[in-house]
Amino acid sequence: MKDIIKDVTKDVIKDVIIKEALPEDAEARIAYARQVGSETDNLSFGKEGxxxxxxxxxxxxxxFSKDPKSVCYFAWKNGKLVxxxxxxxFPRRMSHGAELGLTVVKAEWNxxxxxxxxQKLIDYAKENAVEFINLEVRGDNSRAIHLYEKFGFKKVxxxxxxxxxxxxxIDFDSMVLDLR
Structure with a gap:
């Protein structure tokens, strides 16, 4: 089992702390999923979370802690998951790759x-021998696509x-970041 990272980021965004998810965050994550699911149709779930x-x-x-190539980070603002x-x-012959998921509450978009x-996910991937990061994004979600392209993801x-x-x-785009 890997050690839980105690890394905290507070440099760029005022009042936001980004840290690795812990089991005691489970209730907050469930409530968070209901919130973000009710705010957009871009996710695989809706208001039910x-x-x-x-x-x-x-x-x-x-x-997440059991696999050295997997990680989950939560961003907290004023004690609230945002x-x-x-x-x-991925397993076996695909273990050089990972799938990325990213959500932010609508009030904090942009x-x-x-x-x-x-950036934290990409840094983690590089430090843990993840060579490819895959994701799927709604084809008309230009805001998210712009973010992914900014970090080097390419539509495949x-x-x-x-x-x-x-x-x-609704069509989705498959995108990949090659870290080799």
Whole structure:
């Protein structure tokens, strides 16, 4: 089991602390998922958030600590969870890669929190032999695509009808960051 990183970032964004998620953050993460899910249709879940118990969420957070190529960071502002970024390592012959997930509460869009989380995730990947980072993003989410491109992600394809919300099909872009 890897050591829990006690790293705290407070340089760029006033009153924001970014640190590795801990099991005791599980309730806050569940509430956070409901909030961000209700604020946008860009995520794989809606206002219901994650259908998970506090105990299961605690275990999910612990699982990040068990894999040296996986990590979950939370951004806190005035004691409230306002952002989340994670890398999930791929298994076996894909273990040189990881999948990235990133969310920020709508009130903090364009505040720099997404960029700070992204930089921490990329730095973590480089320090832990992750060579490729993959993500999927709604094809019309220009704000998120701009962020990803700013950090060097390249579009490698389109996933047609990846989401279906009501009767609407929504294409997603598949993007990759090559860290080799």
């Amino acid at each position: 994650f259908p998970i118990s506090v105990e299961d969420e605690q275990e999910a957070i612990r699982n 952002g989340s970024g994670e890398l999930r390592a 505040s720099g929190i997404g960029s700070e989380l992204m 394809g389109t996933l047609p009808a990846y989401f279906k919300i009501g009767e609407e099909y």
